[in-house]
Amino acid sequence: MTREKTNEPIPLFQEVEERASSLPVQLIRLTDKDAGDIGLVIYGNDAAEAMPGALRQVISTIQANTGDRFLASAGANLDRALPRLFLDQGIFRQTLAGELERIRNSRLPCTLMLIGFQAITATPEKPPGGKTDLAPLAGLIHATLSRSCQVGHGGGDVLAIILPETNLGRGLGCAEAILEAFRKNLPPGPGYPVPSAAVIGMVVCHVFDNYSADTLLKKAEAELKRAGKKGPGAICYHTPRPDQNFCQVTVEERAEIFRPFGKNGP
Amino acid sequence: MTHTSKRSPKIICISSGKGGVGKTSFSVNVATALAQKGKKVLLIDGDLGLANVDVLLGLNVRHTIREALDEARDPHSLLVEVIPGFHLLPASSGVPEMANLTPEEQAFLTRALDGIVARFDFVLVDTAAGIGDSVLWFNHWAEANIVILSPDPTAMTDAYALIKVLNTRHGKKRFYLIVNSVQSKKEADEVFLNMSKVLARFLRIHPDHLGSIPLDSNVGKAIRQQKPFLLLGPEGKASRSVYLIAETIVKM
Numbered sequence: 001m002t003r004e005k006t007n008e009p010i011p012l013f014q015e016v017e018e019r020a021s022s023l024p025v026q027l028i029r030l031t032d033k034d035a036g037d038i039g040l041v042i043y044g045n046d047a048a049e050a051m052p053g054a055l056r057q058v059i060s061t062i063q064a065n066t067g068d069r070f071l072a073s074a075g076a077n078l079d080r081a082l083p084r085l086f087l088d089q090g091i092f093r094q095t096l097a098g099e100l101e102r103i104r105n106s107r108l109p110c111t112l113m114l115i116g117f118q119a120i121t122a123t124p125e126k127p128p129g130g131k132t133d134l135a136p137l138a139g140l141i142h143a144t145l146s147r148s149c150q151v152g153h154g155g156g157d158v159l160a161i162i163l164p165e166t167n168l169g170r171g172l173g174c175a176e177a178i179l180e181a182f183r184k185n186l187p188p189g190p191g192y193p194v195p196s197a198a199v200i201g202m203v204v205c206h207v208f209d210n211y212s213a214d215t216l217l218k219k220a221e222a223e224l225k226r227a228g229k230k231g232p233g234a235i236c237y238h239t240p241r242p243d244q245n246f247c248q249v250t251v252e253e254r255a256e257i258f259r260p261f262g263k264n265g266p
Numbered sequence: 267m268t269h270t271s272k273r274s275p276k277i278i279c280i281s282s283g284k285g286g287v288g289k290t291s292f293s294v295n296v297a298t299a300l301a302q303k304g305k306k307v308l309l310i311d312g313d314l315g316l317a318n319v320d321v322l323l324g325l326n327v328r329h330t331i332r333e334a335l336d337e338a339r340d341p342h343s344l345l346v347e348v349i350p351g352f353h354l355l356p357a358s359s360g361v362p363e364m365a366n367l368t369p370e371e372q373a374f375l376t377r378a379l380d381g382i383v384a385r386f387d388f389v390l391v392d393t394a395a396g397i398g399d400s401v402l403w404f405n406h407w408a409e410a411n412i413v414i415l416s417p418d419p420t421a422m423t424d425a426y427a428l429i430k431v432l433n434t435r436h437g438k439k440r441f442y443l444i445v446n447s448v449q450s451k452k453e454a455d456e457v458f459l460n461m462s463k464v465l466a467r468f469l470r471i472h473p474d475h476l477g478s479i480p481l482d483s484n485v486g487k488a489i490r491q492q493k494p495f496l497l498l499g500p501e502g503k504a505s506r507s508v509y510l511i512a513e514t515i516v517k518m
Contacts, residue, residue, distance in 0.1 A: 256467065258419055
């Protein structure tokens with residue numbers, strides 16, 4: 001799936017969406033604010049087999065017209081089809097360690113965000129306790145956030161996101177944008193998480209925090225737990241206490257510097 | 267980037283916090299003094315977007331450090347010999363992008379600088395004013411940090427703030443203070459003592475008093491003539507102070 005701006009109008013994706021709307025599948029349209037529509041994710045249990053011949057024909061036509069700009073990848077594992085969109089847990093941890101190393105040079109903060117889903121809708125297709133397929137949500141997150149974010153598996157039913165060069169203010173904005181994107185684009189479907197039940201825990205990491213990847217993940221998990229207790233839609237965060245690395249010259253310090261400049265001057 | 271070899275040069279950063287306290291004038295003249303003592307000196311104009319060193323030296327430079335970044339030009343070819351033993355790596359003037367380098371550009375620049383410093387005994391960096399990114403990373407790169415201040419509250423506050431940032435965020439613990447534009451030795455000692463007390467009390471830093479430079483009308487004249495005051499008036503009050511400071515630097 002490439003990120004070139006398509007010259008063909010939206011109807012290509014619209015036709016697929018229309019034909020797929022009556023099928024037991026979910027769709028996410030992937031958009032990039034610079035490149036426009038960049039792809040369409042069709043997912044569901046046995047999605048490939050569920051698609052009738054007419055829909056397959058439409059997809060073939062799209063491929064014929066767009067060449068390598070539209071890659072259809074069938075299969076139940078989206079993370080295998082689009083590995084860069086959704087990193088597995090091990091690779092995500094390595095990526096996080098790499099980002100922490102990078103901020104030692106860049107000196108810009110990064111934010112680690114964990115998204116958990118409190119209540120999983122139990123359906124005949126997905127009994128309680130079944131594993132949530134989080135990979136399709138990665139596409140939605142990429143469409144919502146900047147290209148530089150890294151999305152991966154945070155363990156269990158948790159999505160993890162690295163937001164480079166992101167301070168607390170931007171991180172909170174991203175968290176709210178993600179929750180809004182979930183609410184708008186993911187109506188509850190069979191076997192998928194209830195988007196309104198999402199909670200977010202995040203940690204902002206600065207160069208002087210000297211956190212390891214494990215420490216950062218533990219702190220983010222603690223914030224996720226805190227958000228879980230607060231309830232659906234909650235966002236909890238941790239950022240260093242101001243007095244840990246605060247450089248601002250205090251009133252007391254200034255008073256001492258100015259002491260010789262009292263009424264009689266230095 | 268390491269400077270652990272015994273043969274590597276002494277890299278000294280000269281900053282102030284506040285602008286206009288005499289960083290560039292001091293940098294130019296102490297570099298001149300060191301060269302006159304037979305040392306090989308490189309002065310880097312660290313005010314990357316608003317070059318001043320070449321102005322103070324009356325030089326018309328055509329090629330600047332910007333070309334090392336934009337055109338991957340060999341930094342050796344950018345060096346200008348001011349007097350025998352004293353070379354300048356000039357900065358650009360009126361280029362805001364140079365004042366806000368990306369981390370990748372900073373890394374590239376420090377690699378380029380590492381490649382040219384080996385042949386010198388002393389590398390001095392005259393930084394920009396303030397506590398911007400380039401000021402901090404030049405100070406982080408250097409082994410020795412000189413902070414220039416003058417006896418007025420704004421200069422002292424800004425010098426303190428600069429030291430606090432370098433200590434808190436970059437772990438720098440040793441600072442050499444120079445008090446510039448003093449009316450008397452007594453004033454210089456009082457200013458240094460006051461700063462030392464504040465630094466010791468709040469940051470547990472004990473600075474070294476590298477020296478002081480008195481008010482001297484030769485300094486202003488030399489600046490207007492775009493020459494180091496050491497060359498215009500080697501016997502002047504300011505010149506004598508700079509020579510003393512240079513001797514201390516040699517022994518650092």
